Amino acid sequence: MAGYIITGGPGSGKSTLIEGLRQHGFRCYSEVSRQLIRHQSMAPDGVLPWKNLPAFASLAFDAMIDQHEDALGSSGICFFDRGIPDIFGYLEAGGYRGSRLGYELCEVPKTTVDDRITFLNTVTG
Known part of the structure; x- marks a missing residue:
């Protein structure tokens, strides 16, 4: 598996690019945060980033x-709409820079670490 994380600011075309790649037959993974917000907002005690950023970051x-x-169980090229580094950006923007949560999130299981992940930053202009 070769993986590419598509990252960038809001409205920069990440999801549109992912959908185009998906339509061309590539294995693509949707943005986790959007899925979580949709799911969590339906629960009466849902974990949402504007209510509890650390808990939401942990879920994401x-x-x-x-x-x-x-x-990792697939062959070929995979594309991800955002990735784990984006979580650290959210935490920093929310005032959690250097928090214990960041260190806990760094304890990634070895099976998920793959040196073939490439980050692509979308460019607007």
């Missing part, structure tokens, strides 16, 4: 690990 991290483990 676990879901991204699941995506990566699924991708």
